[in-house]
Amino acid sequence: MIRFEQVSKTYPGGFHALKNLSFNIDKGEMIFIAGHSGAGKSTVLKLISGIIKPSQGHVWLNNQDLGHLGDNQLGFLRQHIGIVFQDHKILFDRTVLQNVLLPLRIIGYDAKQADKRARIAIEKVGLGGRELADPITLSGGEQQRLCIARAWCTNLAY
Ligand SMILES: Nc1ncnc2c1ncn2[C@@H]1O[C@H](COP(=O)(O)OP(=O)(O)OP(=O)(O)O)[C@@H](O)[C@H]1O
Ligand SMILES: [Mg+2]
Known part of the structure; x- marks a missing residue:
């Protein structure tokens, strides 16, 4: 592969x-x-x-x-590769949810499906309840988990 x-x-x-x-x-x-x-x-x-x-x-x-x-x-x-970047590459002008939605929208999920998937990924990395938070308010480890959710959401089986 x-x-x-x-x-x-x-x-x-x-x-x-x-x-x-x-x-x-x-x-x-x-x-x-x-x-x-x-x-x-x-x-x-x-x-x-x-x-x-x-x-x-x-x-x-x-x-x-x-x-x-x-x-x-x-x-x-x-679009088929999930990467957790060492320097995060979080978009700080968007919410946690919007960061995770971005790759989903790019690969073609409609707004409703993307929202569902993004929220599941965020929940799975333990950030449930922080969807509308500004990423700057997350700790270093929480920011890293946001990156994991963003890398993983396109491949998530639920
Ligand atoms: N854009 C660049 N220009 C010049 N040198 C670079 C560049 N990117 C990386 N290097 C150098 O190449 C080497 C390998 O870098 P790399 O980022 O792959 O290391 P790493 O194994 O991921 O290290 P770390 O564990 O610190 O993240 C390092 O010595 C680094 O300084
Ligand atoms: Mg490195």
């Missing part, structure tokens, strides 16, 4: 974040990536989601070489 083939990533400025990394992840596998701060974990996640491109090698997602996809195709593909 996810395949790295001899992937290297050199950031502008010349820093080699990844060198010749190869691995396979099959459907249904649960993988943990461990490593010291700066080891390249977030770089791997950004490559998987097409946020950045490899300097060398290939990243395959469902048999598609991400290097061959245009921005539109990458955007479409990203």
Whole structure:
């Protein structure tokens, strides 16, 4: 499902974040990536989601070489990936509920379905009752849980 083939990533400025990394992840596998701060974990996640491109090698997602996809195709593909960003990427000019609604509306749920799904996801991460809160009023851990709800809501089975 996810395949790295001899992937290297050199950031502008010349820093080699990844060198010749190869691995396979099959459907249904649960993988943990461990490593010291700066080891390249977030770089791997950004490559998987097409946020950045490899300097060398290939990243395959469902048999598609991400290097061959245009921005539109990458955007479409990203709709199927839930990411909990290390720096949250919460929209602070929107409520908790509106943050979770956003990916649902983008992938085409109508307002009613999206609202139901978003509220279930928020409840499941323990933020029930904070739907209309301004995210700035959430603690660090609560903000992280909001991000989990937002990443998870599109894939939630209920
Ligand atoms: N945009 C960038 N430009 C230059 N160097 C970068 C950039 N992004 C990351 N790096 C460097 O690449 C290396 C890997 O970064 P990455 O964010 O993947 O680490 P990480 O394993 O996620 O670390 P942490 O556990 O601290 O989150 C680090 O040394 C970092 O400084
Ligand atoms: Mg990181």
